[in-house]
Amino acid sequence: xxxxxxxGIIISLLGxxxxxxACASLPQPAGPEATASAPEAxxxxxxxxxxxxxxxxxxxxxxxxxxxFLLAEVSLQRGHPDVAAQAYLxxxxxxxxxxxxxxxxxxxxxxxxxxxxxxxxxxxxxxEPNSQPARQMLISLLLSTGRLDEARPxxxxxxxxxxxxxxxxxxxxxxxxxxxxxxxxxxxxxxxLAQPYPKVADAHMAVAQVAAAAGEQQDALAESRRARALRxxxxxxxxxxxxxxxxxxxxxxLALLKDxxxxxxxxxxxxxxYARMLLDRRQxxxxxxxxxxxxxxxxDNADLAFAVALLSLQLGELDRxxxxxQQSLARGKKDQDTVHYYLGQLSEAKKDPQAAVQxxxxxxxxxxxxxxxxxxxxxxxxxxxxxxxxxVLHRIxxxxxxxxxxxxxxxxxxxxxxxxxxxxxEMLQQGLQKFPDQxxxxxxTALLADRLGKPDxxxxxxxxxxxxxxxxxxxxxxxxxxxxxxxxxxxxxMRLVEKAYQLAPNDAAIIDSMGxxxxxxxxxxKSLQFLQRAYSANPDxxxxxxxxxxxxxxxxxxxxxxxxxxxxxxxxxxxxxxxxMKKFLQ
Numbered sequence: 222x223x224x225x226x227x228x229g230i231i232i233s234l235l236g237x238x239x240x241x242x243a244c245a246s247l248p249q250p251a252g253p254e255a256t257a258s259a260p261e262a263x264x265x266x267x268x269x270x271x272x273x274x275x276x277x278x279x280x281x282x283x284x285x286x287x288x289x290f291l292l293a294e295v296s297l298q299r300g301h302p303d304v305a306a307q308a309y310l311x312x313x314x315x316x317x318x319x320x321x322x323x324x325x326x327x328x329x330x331x332x333x334x335x336x337x338x339x340x341x342x343x344x345x346x347x348x349e350p351n352s353q354p355a356r357q358m359l360i361s362l363l364l365s366t367g368r369l370d371e372a373r374p375x376x377x378x379x380x381x382x383x384x385x386x387x388x389x390x391x392x393x394x395x396x397x398x399x400x401x402x403x404x405x406x407x408x409x410x411x412x413x414l415a416q417p418y419p420k421v422a423d424a425h426m427a428v429a430q431v432a433a434a435a436g437e438q439q440d441a442l443a444e445s446r447r448a449r450a451l452r453x454x455x456x457x458x459x460x461x462x463x464x465x466x467x468x469x470x471x472x473x474x475l476a477l478l479k480d481x482x483x484x485x486x487x488x489x490x491x492x493x494x495y496a497r498m499l500l501d502r503r504q505x506x507x508x509x510x511x512x513x514x515x516x517x518x519x520x521d522n523a524d525l526a527f528a529v530a531l532l533s534l535q536l537g538e539l540d541r542x543x544x545x546x547q548q549s550l551a552r553g554k555k556d557q558d559t560v561h562y563y564l565g566q567l568s569e570a571k572k573d574p575q576a577a578v579q580x581x582x583x584x585x586x587x588x589x590x591x592x593x594x595x596x597x598x599x600x601x602x603x604x605x606x607x608x609x610x611x612x613v614l615h616r617i618x619x620x621x622x623x624x625x626x627x628x629x630x631x632x633x634x635x636x637x638x639x640x641x642x643x644x645x646x647e648m649l650q651q652g653l654q655k656f657p658d659q660x661x662x663x664x665x666t667a668l669l670a671d672r673l674g675k676p677d678x679x680x681x682x683x684x685x686x687x688x689x690x691x692x693x694x695x696x697x698x699x700x701x702x703x704x705x706x707x708x709x710x711x712x713x714x715m716r717l718v719e720k721a722y723q724l725a726p727n728d729a730a731i732i733d734s735m736g737x738x739x740x741x742x743x744x745x746x747k748s749l750q751f752l753q754r755a756y757s758a759n760p761d762x763x764x765x766x767x768x769x770x771x772x773x774x775x776x777x778x779x780x781x782x783x784x785x786x787x788x789x790x791x792x793x794x795x796x797x798x799x800x801x802m803k804k805f806l807q
Contacts, residue, residue, distance in 0.1 A: 286316070387592035543567055611632060737752070
């Protein structure tokens with residue numbers, strides 16, 4: 222047995238794998254290339270002469286070498302890859318055996334020893350110049366560590382050695398350069414490498430992607446269009462060009478997608494992007510047409526069926542939407558909770574609260590479970606089933622303190638809607654004991670206190686809220702309006718309302734307060750300006766009550782009665798309207 226063979230046996234016994242495994246590298250080229258079709262590339266690969274095994278050195282397995290081998294493997298097994306990598310690197314230099322250099326490279330790479338990895342890969346290539354794995358791994362390492370100038374000659378050699386695979390090589394090269402911190406250097410490198418390959422579409426795409434990363438949008442567009450000209454039926458440059466255009470030139474992006482789909486109707490990824498862009502632009506009918514085409518090509522895709530149904534719902538085609546949602550459900554959509562939630566929404570739109578409750582009740586998990594419970598409780602409350610509504614809320618397991626306070630507020634609102642103001646107030650007071658600084662709890666409790674004739678409590682709570690949130694326009698408005706409505710501390714109330722108006726000049730309720738404040742101050746003309754503006758923005762019954770009163774006092778009684786009666790038809794239960802009409806008409 223020769224010394225060389227004895228060394229080979231030791232390497233085999235130590236379990237050194239024949240190829241690097243579990244290492245990120247530039248993969249072997251695959252897929253269609255611009256310079257040759259896939260079958261041609263495959264034939265070329267098959268006709269390529271088999272790589273010759275590297276010449277192995279005739280090295281005698283001395284006790285010292287054996288010791289070094291064992292030391293390296295034992296160190297690796299005991300969690301010292303730095304010692305193992307250095308030992309194998311020393312052995313590779315001593316033996317000049319490419320298998321040992323490969324082992325050193327593998328250990329150093331997997332344990333992220335960049336310096337040793339580079340040295341080991343270079344030594345491996347020196348000992349086995351035709352090794353593709355060694356070349357690919359070295360290139361990957363140099364690119365990932367930003368050593369672009371060192372990678373340049375290796376990349377040029379790689380491309381020159383396999384021109385038929387240039388497209389695939391550029392495709393694998395692009396992500397490394399896009400992530401490079403030195404975008405300018407990366408762009409120069411890819412441009413230089415691509416120059417000898419003007420008819421390789423992937424080369425132009427690589428330049429386009431790196432140019433975009435470097436902020437050179439016009440160059441990116443130009444290169445993407447060159448790639449598209451070379452391969453007119455290739456989706457990637459179209460999708461990339463749309464990505465570049467849709468921010469500032471969405472119409473051009475849409476036109477590009479539409480034109481491409483006319484020639485390539487089976488380009489599903491492009492059609493999906495087109496449908497989504499139409500959806501973003503609120504072109505719901507056109508978006509639905511595109512989603513339907515996708516669904517026709519993929520009839521078992523429940524997500525596409527669901528998208529079509531939601532668009533029908535958005536378009537107000539309720540019967541069609543219901544049918545499509547049921548079809549989505551029948552297709553076995555994994556997230557059936559979502560479908561039931563939207564069936565609940567649809568039933569609400571159809572004014573069928575009982576059916577909506579049934580659908581919401583079927584939502585058992587996922588992102589819609591919580592809103593489904595709230596809608597279920599609200600509808601039960603609206604149907605007069607207050608106890609059932611509260612029971613639904615009590616079964617909800619709050620995920621955070623925010624949800625806890627939200628549930629308190631929601632239940633209090635149910636009680637308020639049922640005219641149970643005292644229980645609602647007591648519940649909110651208890652909530653404040655647990656969450657004393659929660660702004661929404663402070664605000665809602667203050668409003669209820671005001672309604673229950675507890676102005677001092679109301680003022681105390683609102684002033685605390687203002688201390689917590691000094692820019693809360695609603696807080697200033699609530700306290701100021703309370704003074705104005707009770708016709709006390711008018712000047713102070715007006716100052717508070719004016720502060721609210723400064724913070725939220727387009728809020729209809731605050732505009733109404735401004736008008737009511739001027740009325741209390743006897744400034745009828747100013748009052749009418751604000752109240753008419755508020756009523757135009759929001760014909761709320763309380764605003765209508767104020768506007769009608771000021772019009773009546775101003776002498777325009779017919780207009781006042783017209784506003785009151787018209788609003789009362791829409792809001793027959795409005796207490797402010799009933800009170801003002803009783804005051805002036807009876």
